[in-house]
Amino acid sequence: MSRNTGDEKKTSNHVPRSALPTRRQFLTSGVSLLAMSASSTLFGAQDEETRAPIDPMRVPGLSPRPYGERSRFERQTRLVAGTFSTTPLQDLQGIMTPSALHFERHHNGVPTIDPTRHRLLIHGLIDRPMVFTVEELMRFPSTSRLAFLECSGNSRDGWGEAQDVTVQALHGLTSTSEWTGVKLSTLLDKVQKQRDATWMLAEGGDAAGLARSVPLTDDVLNNAIVCYGQNGEALRPEQGYPLRLLLPGFEGNINVKWLRRLKLGSAPFMTRWETATYTDLMPDGTAYQFSLVMDAKSVITKPSGQQQLQPGFYEIQGLAWSGRGRITSVEVTSDAGRTWQEARLQEPVLPTCHTRFRLPWRWDGRETIIQSRCTDETGYRQPTRDALINVRGVRSIYHYNAIQSWKIQRNGFVSNIYA
Amino acid sequence: MSRNTGDEKKTSNHVPRSALPTRRQFLTSGVSLLAMSASSTLFGAQDEETRAPIDPMRVPGLSPRPYGERSRFERQTRLVAGTFSTTPLQDLQGIMTPSALHFERHHNGVPTIDPTRHRLLIHGLIDRPMVFTVEELMRFPSTSRLAFLECSGNSRDGWGEAQDVTVQALHGLTSTSEWTGVKLSTLLDKVQKQRDATWMLAEGGDAAGLARSVPLTDDVLNNAIVCYGQNGEALRPEQGYPLRLLLPGFEGNINVKWLRRLKLGSAPFMTRWETATYTDLMPDGTAYQFSLVMDAKSVITKPSGQQQLQPGFYEIQGLAWSGRGRITSVEVTSDAGRTWQEARLQEPVLPTCHTRFRLPWRWDGRETIIQSRCTDETGYRQPTRDALINVRGVRSIYHYNAIQSWKIQRNGFVSNIYA
Numbered sequence: 001m002s003r004n005t006g007d008e009k010k011t012s013n014h015v016p017r018s019a020l021p022t023r024r025q026f027l028t029s030g031v032s033l034l035a036m037s038a039s040s041t042l043f044g045a046q047d048e049e050t051r052a053p054i055d056p057m058r059v060p061g062l063s064p065r066p067y068g069e070r071s072r073f074e075r076q077t078r079l080v081a082g083t084f085s086t087t088p089l090q091d092l093q094g095i096m097t098p099s100a101l102h103f104e105r106h107h108n109g110v111p112t113i114d115p116t117r118h119r120l121l122i123h124g125l126i127d128r129p130m131v132f133t134v135e136e137l138m139r140f141p142s143t144s145r146l147a148f149l150e151c152s153g154n155s156r157d158g159w160g161e162a163q164d165v166t167v168q169a170l171h172g173l174t175s176t177s178e179w180t181g182v183k184l185s186t187l188l189d190k191v192q193k194q195r196d197a198t199w200m201l202a203e204g205g206d207a208a209g210l211a212r213s214v215p216l217t218d219d220v221l222n223n224a225i226v227c228y229g230q231n232g233e234a235l236r237p238e239q240g241y242p243l244r245l246l247l248p249g250f251e252g253n254i255n256v257k258w259l260r261r262l263k264l265g266s267a268p269f270m271t272r273w274e275t276a277t278y279t280d281l282m283p284d285g286t287a288y289q290f291s292l293v294m295d296a297k298s299v300i301t302k303p304s305g306q307q308q309l310q311p312g313f314y315e316i317q318g319l320a321w322s323g324r325g326r327i328t329s330v331e332v333t334s335d336a337g338r339t340w341q342e343a344r345l346q347e348p349v350l351p352t353c354h355t356r357f358r359l360p361w362r363w364d365g366r367e368t369i370i371q372s373r374c375t376d377e378t379g380y381r382q383p384t385r386d387a388l389i390n391v392r393g394v395r396s397i398y399h400y401n402a403i404q405s406w407k408i409q410r411n412g413f414v415s416n417i418y419a
Numbered sequence: 420m421s422r423n424t425g426d427e428k429k430t431s432n433h434v435p436r437s438a439l440p441t442r443r444q445f446l447t448s449g450v451s452l453l454a455m456s457a458s459s460t461l462f463g464a465q466d467e468e469t470r471a472p473i474d475p476m477r478v479p480g481l482s483p484r485p486y487g488e489r490s491r492f493e494r495q496t497r498l499v500a501g502t503f504s505t506t507p508l509q510d511l512q513g514i515m516t517p518s519a520l521h522f523e524r525h526h527n528g529v530p531t532i533d534p535t536r537h538r539l540l541i542h543g544l545i546d547r548p549m550v551f552t553v554e555e556l557m558r559f560p561s562t563s564r565l566a567f568l569e570c571s572g573n574s575r576d577g578w579g580e581a582q583d584v585t586v587q588a589l590h591g592l593t594s595t596s597e598w599t600g601v602k603l604s605t606l607l608d609k610v611q612k613q614r615d616a617t618w619m620l621a622e623g624g625d626a627a628g629l630a631r632s633v634p635l636t637d638d639v640l641n642n643a644i645v646c647y648g649q650n651g652e653a654l655r656p657e658q659g660y661p662l663r664l665l666l667p668g669f670e671g672n673i674n675v676k677w678l679r680r681l682k683l684g685s686a687p688f689m690t691r692w693e694t695a696t697y698t699d700l701m702p703d704g705t706a707y708q709f710s711l712v713m714d715a716k717s718v719i720t721k722p723s724g725q726q727q728l729q730p731g732f733y734e735i736q737g738l739a740w741s742g743r744g745r746i747t748s749v750e751v752t753s754d755a756g757r758t759w760q761e762a763r764l765q766e767p768v769l770p771t772c773h774t775r776f777r778l779p780w781r782w783d784g785r786e787t788i789i790q791s792r793c794t795d796e797t798g799y800r801q802p803t804r805d806a807l808i809n810v811r812g813v814r815s816i817y818h819y820n821a822i823q824s825w826k827i828q829r830n831g832f833v834s835n836i837y838a
Contacts (some may be wrong), residue, residue, distance in 0.1 A: 052533040056677070060626045061528025064504035064657070066496035068519040071660045073534050074653045077485035085483035093599035093648035094563035096515070100487040101652065109480025114471040115492055141734045141779055144513035144765050180512035207479045229512035231650070233520065234493045238483070241490045258475070315560045346563050348767045360560055 086172025089301045095354045097175035099231050104238045107208035115242035124264035127192035134242045140182040146353045148321045150174035152251035152398040167304035176354040179246045180229030185221045197264035202245050205260035212254040213268035223248050248352040249323030250292045283393030294323035297401040298374035309412035311365035319354045322376035329375045330357040336369035367410050505591025508720045514773045516594035518650045523657045526627030534661035543683035546611035553661045559601040565772045567740045569593035571670035571817040586723035595773040598665050599648030604640045616683035624679035631673040632687035642667050667771040668742030669711045702812030713742035716820040717793035728831040730784035738773045741795035748794040749776040755788035786829050
């Protein structure tokens with residue numbers, strides 16, 4: 001065995017001998033074999049994280065893996081701020097949000113729950129109080145549905161005037177997943193809900209014990225799901241593993257995560273989460289409770305805050321959604337509202353689900369403002385900021401859904417403005 | 420500082436002091452502080468991987484994370500066999516396949532490709548040969564689509580008689596994702612395809628240099644996508660990062676991964692991948708080439724091979740898909756084909772996409788055989804194994820799509836049979 005062969009064996013085990021420079025190549029180039037490893041020749045002088053073969057076709061690739069990971073060249077992340085993390089809307093494609101990038105909001109951290117020990121208790125105004133294991137719930141007839149979830153505090157900076165922020169920081173508390181579980185109505189049939197049970201307490205098994213009152217309307221009974229699945233596999237810990245409530249179209253926090261208890265009653269339970277927080281303070285100082293449904297909203301995600309454009313072609317893209325059903329139209333202006341054009345909606349357009357819109361556009365290098373406004377199947381159209389504030393004032397934290405304006409400066413820089 | 424405090428500090432850093440047993444509790448229980456760590460008291464005697472607080476409500480949870488991971492209690496994996504890995508169909512929910520569990524097939528491993536150095540060359544019978552970076556491709560108008568991909572060799576054990584296998588091992592080379600990219604037709608307009616360009620070579624940048632000939636039919640021109648996105652983020656390495664071809668409904672291997680070159684021509688290119696392999700050997704010894712479209716198939720995933728039932732209620736579930744469009748019907752028999760019932764199809768039912776079907780069922784403890792058969796929008800109905808073999812013989816490896824039979828023994832054990 002020559003020393004050349006010995007050196008090769010020290011290199012990464014997926015570099016075959018045939019792909020390495022020959023001894024003759026080393027010698028004629030005048031470089032010492034000892035001074036230069038074959039690895040650095042093949043991979044270049046990049047850092048460990050991002051190194052790749054100079055010619056991937058000359059190096060056998062990696063073997064199959066039991067559970068995959070994204071490419072190490074991909075760095076998009078949620079933006080973590082206290083007890084929140086936001087979805088990078090500017091990087092999303094299509095309508096699905098990767099589970100790893102679904103927004104988070106929790107009130108005392110993400111609990112670690114052993115699914116074999118977790119239980120769901122259903123009691124109150126029912127004939128047969130019952131306790132279910134997760135395994136038992138998975139034996140019931142199931143259903144799946146694509147749906148967005150949005151924190152009621154999403155876009156809250158719209159009430160104030162935050163400067164120089166990204167679409168992720170402004171609007172990133174919304175995400176779409178495919179959710180799977182048992183219809184709430186199936187479980188309520190099983191435990192024999194009584195006729196006067198018109199409200200339901202849903203309590204989470206996290207250290208905050210977050211609990212909300214759910215009105216048992218026909219809409220809720222037809223659509224609510226006790227979920228154990230997200231995007232084809234189990235719920236992620238941040239989204240309620242092993243069980244959560246899904247109330248399509250309702251504000252995020254009432255879709256109670258780490259669900260441990262449902263209690264039926266004949267009136268709202270008035271938990272601290274619906275008195276001390278999660279109410280809408282109106283201009284006259286009164287507070288709206290149980291403003292549960294998320295109204296229609298849209299936002300342009302490309303181009304968006306803190307991005308840098310060059311004159312030329314862009315496809316304007318964004319997301320639109322409504323807690324009241326399907327999005328029927330998204331209009332886009334690229335001249336500060338003088339003219340509006342209908343954007344193309346990506347099929348499938350599903351109720352209470354992110355809908356992607358797209359519109360071809362050429363930036364001519366002049367200063368301008370771009371905006372989107374959506375309409376949902378009830379005929380509701382997303383309001384301007386002025387119209388929203390006329391009704392709601394600026395004392396609220398929640399349920400801000402006005403049109404987002406992005407200003408494009410002559411130098412191509414994009415920033416959020418309050419137009 | 421007492422020794423108690425010192426011991427606590429050695430425990431997991433998300434266990435706050437207040438949640439730990441007090442010194443008094445330790446002393447009154449007669450257990451030595453040194454012999455028993457606070458950690459084992461709170462978490463029980465489980466192994467490190469699966470330990471969780473006995474009462475998660477008494478322990479603050481984990482902080483938000485930039486990029487999430489599944490719960491450590493979840494262990495579903497792809498089954499790795501040589502150059503394949505299969506999707507755990509028995510564990511999937513809904514219609515989406517998590518990217519981490521999408522099946523794999525590669526011919527010389529998964530290449531590591533630096534996206535900033537990757538290029539796509541388009542040449543041949545076009546007026547303007549061009550080379551694109553990934554960034555340039557992402558500037559074109561884009562489109563997204565949910566679609567299944569299935570290896571043409573999926574279900575190949577159906578031709579033989581493999582015993583005692585799971586649905587994952589038998590049929591797990593199929594998965595569904597939301598794919599995003601540029602329509603092929605958009606790029607061919609850009610490079611000015613010539614009128615006599617009726618075929619296209621697609622070549623991958625892996626060490627195998629897999630290359631296939633794609634007929635430029637209207638269907639292909641309307642539906643093919645040069646993809647950079649999967650399930651909301653970048654393609655996974657195993658699925659072609661940073662670029663792949665998507666030909667909805669076509670056999671997996673022609674959806675060329677790590678796409679580096681498209682060459683237009685007026686005839687198929689007759690690569691080794693369409694001569695030495697990926698042809699269908701017929702009973703008379705001749706070989707069918709370019710049998711590209713995946714015919715309709717369905718399979719019951721719950722209950723399925725190697726599972727163990729007890730008498731009682733089950734929801735029969737499975738997946739159905741067709742390369743020729745939408746699934747219009749799935750029928751299920753639970754009495755070995757004497758009677759068939761229409762299963763419920765989960766909305767949305769999309770063309771060339773997995774469709775989940777469900778049917779409530781009560782197993783009475785008697786031996787039986789369960790099967791599913793699907794019909795697609797062209798009116799094509801999934802064949803019995805006998806009917807398929809009558810036409811195709813048993814010399815082929817690819818394109819097996821016959822009805823799958825699961826036998827349930829009196830002891831509740833489920834196994835695959837060739838009925």
